[in-house]
Amino acid sequence: MSRSLDSRHSRMVNDMLGDTKSLASDAAAVALDQEQPQRAVELLEQGRGILPAQLAQYRTALDDLQDVSPGMAAEFRELSAQLEQSVTRNNVDGMDVELELSVSRPDAVGRHQNLSMRWKEIINRIRGLSGFTTFLQPTPFHLLAPAADEGHVIIINVSKIRSDAIILQKGVEPDVVKLPDATHKEVKRMSSSMEKALGVPGSGECEQGIKLVLRLLWEFIVQFIVQRLEERGLPRSSRIWWCPTSALCLLPLHAAGIYQPDQPNLPDIYISSYTRTLSTLIRARNFEPHSAVRPSILAIGVPHPDGDDGTDAPLQCVEAELVRLMKHVLGTELLKGLDASHDAVVARLPTRPWVHIACHGHQDTTQPFQSRFRLQDKPLTLREVVRMNLPNAEFAFLSACNTATGDRNTPDEGLDLATGMQFSGFRGVVGTLWAMDDVDGPDVVDSFYKFLFRKKKDGKTGDYKEAAKGVSRFTKMLRSREGAGEVPFERWVNFIHVGA
16 A cells, blocks of 8 residues: 555545446456356455555454564564554645655655555565465455354445345355346435435435335345345344445445335344445454453543534533443443543543444545544544554444445445444444434433343343344334334434444
């Protein structure tokens, strides 16, 4: 990686304007035409989530290499650390880091290029060792298949050539479900309809627009996948993982349904989670928790940050939300108001395996690495989040707006706060696809943590792998109020679970 994150993202956006926009999806579609679903999965894994995947290479596990060649392991580890620091450094006054350095410090550019060259050289030397010929090579299917070890993973590939779902199940060959009506054009139309609906929040137009998209997702995509899963004998209330591509990354597959009496809705059938890539899900599961009995939680609440420019209304319900959380989780460490400064949060995040963040969240639509949590004194940005390395982290609840929105310019990259938290080490994350209503926070938190810590008297509490079930429970609670005219679709559809 020879460019900064910002310059690489800018180049990627420019490429999206040309013929490379759907390269991975088109390549996978060709593989499916040739009846090679395993190859299709490999191509999608190689061609999506490129920026996070390249950053993840800097944090590659080196246990086996350490046993064979401690010297090479140390050299690779040191070069990787220096390169990661270089490509994730902050830009200056909005100027791209690479451009800023080339003008003011050409020596730094030369140093970065030298590091990149030495990093590639050490990789080639490692590949020369017996048993390491595939080190940092594209991942073959047999190493991606374990993503389905704990439940079905559904990859949905949308291309101008053809659209399909690829269902991965442990010990079974990939199952392809053709989706002829989910054309590239139709999915883009759904994405535009959703964007239009969310542009008028709280209105009847928003409500009807969301319901229309959920119905189309069911009729064009999800009903055929559910039918195949049921044919395979997958029991109701089982967990499934969605791995969408292109514009589908921006749509609420987890909530697809008709929402009429006696009509099917996905949330009533299966419990949904998301993963950006298969490798991300595998990494999230490759973890032995250090707090299996009683995880400790860092709770962060910022109802009214300093320097408010008037664009963010004060969050009136943060206090009540934190009170509900602490009712269920004993020993919670609280950073609230003035105590929830940027430096305090950064210092305390590595000390607790769970974190709950209640504040304003923003997705930067032009520079996604500037997406941010608004802490008391200054923001915590996505760039800073991905620089963190939190190997003992387990679970994060992001009770803030737009934390899992994604980047419309590069949807396959998953550049949002939820994905950033997962990259930094959190195995599972609850986030929001768009703005959440502050008033829902206390009841959502009460339902969620009551469920996860329901066995605290027995000392068997806080399993982060039950978070998706917790989300399912509180969204059903909100849906019951929707029927009474209290909670519209936009206030419960936006919550999703990402990861293990």
